[in-house]
Amino acid sequence: MSQGSWTTPDISPDIPNVARMYDYYLGGFHNFAVDRAAAERALAIYPGLRLVMQANRAFLRRTVRYLLDQGIDQFLDIGSGIPTAGNIHEVAQAGNPQATVVYVDADPVAVAHSQTRLSGQPRTVCVLADARQPEEMLQQPEMRQLLRFDRPLGVLALMLLHFVPDDALALHVVHTLRAALAPGSFLVLSHATGDQIPDDARTQMTKLYANTSHPIIARSSQQIAQFFDGLQLVPPGLVYLPMWRPEDPDDLLLDDPARSITLGGVAELRQRAAQP
Numbered sequence: 001m002s003q004g005s006w007t008t009p010d011i012s013p014d015i016p017n018v019a020r021m022y023d024y025y026l027g028g029f030h031n032f033a034v035d036r037a038a039a040e041r042a043l044a045i046y047p048g049l050r051l052v053m054q055a056n057r058a059f060l061r062r063t064v065r066y067l068l069d070q071g072i073d074q075f076l077d078i079g080s081g082i083p084t085a086g087n088i089h090e091v092a093q094a095g096n097p098q099a100t101v102v103y104v105d106a107d108p109v110a111v112a113h114s115q116t117r118l119s120g121q122p123r124t125v126c127v128l129a130d131a132r133q134p135e136e137m138l139q140q141p142e143m144r145q146l147l148r149f150d151r152p153l154g155v156l157a158l159m160l161l162h163f164v165p166d167d168a169l170a171l172h173v174v175h176t177l178r179a180a181l182a183p184g185s186f187l188v189l190s191h192a193t194g195d196q197i198p199d200d201a202r203t204q205m206t207k208l209y210a211n212t213s214h215p216i217i218a219r220s221s222q223q224i225a226q227f228f229d230g231l232q233l234v235p236p237g238l239v240y241l242p243m244w245r246p247e248d249p250d251d252l253l254l255d256d257p258a259r260s261i262t263l264g265g266v267a268e269l270r271q272r273a274a275q276p
């Protein structure tokens with residue numbers, strides 16, 4: 001695709017970008033040749049990757065509906081990506097038209113396209129910010145205008161933290177978020193795990209993503225569980241995505257959940273966490 005109204009001048013068209021690669025895996029059109037070429041190389045390493053991403057989107061829809069059922073009416077989606085089918089505001093506002101949604105992404109294309117899609121919507125915004133600077137991210141004025149941090153919030157960071165390879169920094173991001181949330185809030189994470197990927201494929205994938213906008217790390221289930229340390233995980237806990245409260249026996253990859261190579265979990269914050 002040539003650069004259209006959804007592109008911005010500050011992109012690097014020669015470097016594959018993980019937001020646009022994800023868009024390509026999901027069948028979207030907001031990607032460039034360099035993104036498609038890198039995504040095709042990743043698909044050659046792990047051919048089930050498109051299904052993984054679809055299972056992640058299905059997890060997103062199920063968790064947003066679950067949060068709505070718990071009375072959550074404000075959502076913060078960090079690393080939201082390029083809009084595709086079933087975005088959080090669509091799922092949330094279908095259940096509660098008064099729900100507010102703030103999207104955050106570090107990719108200018110994802111943010112520009114989201115802002116175009118959201119123009120004229122009073123209850124939903126998308127802001128450009130880097131989750132690796134969580135204190136700054138949480139001070140964004142557009143976010144503060146729409147979300148009330150003294151009330152319960154649903155925070156989703158799906159397929160984000162594996163793009164923060166530094167373990168200490170990834171934990172700092174999560175702990176800063178946790179400290180900002182009122183009791184009754186929920187934290188939803190999904191994260192690629194290396195537990196079921198052959199060593200060879202994991203090494204190749206890590207090398208491939210090292211040459212994109214965001215290097216990747218597939219953490220072990222124990223490492224991913226650390227993000228929820230001290231919190232009460234909602235049953236069934238931290239599980240392969242298709243196993244998290246499936247809705248139908250025919251749900252994608254439910255017959256072989258480990259093929260999703262991604263763990264997901266939802267935790268409720270019962271009390272305000274200390275500042276990290």
Ligand SMILES: C[S@@+](CC[C@H](N)C(=O)[O-])C[C@H]1O[C@@H](n2cnc3c(N)ncnc32)[C@H](O)[C@@H]1O
Binds near residue numbers: 080081104107110129
């Ligand atoms: C694989 S996509 C996931 C999109 C969406 N969360 C989902 O699960 O469908 C990862 C997104 O995280 C964004 N991202 C990566 N590192 C980020 C960071 N440090 N701050 C904010 N966004 C980031 C990328 O730009 C990309 O849009």
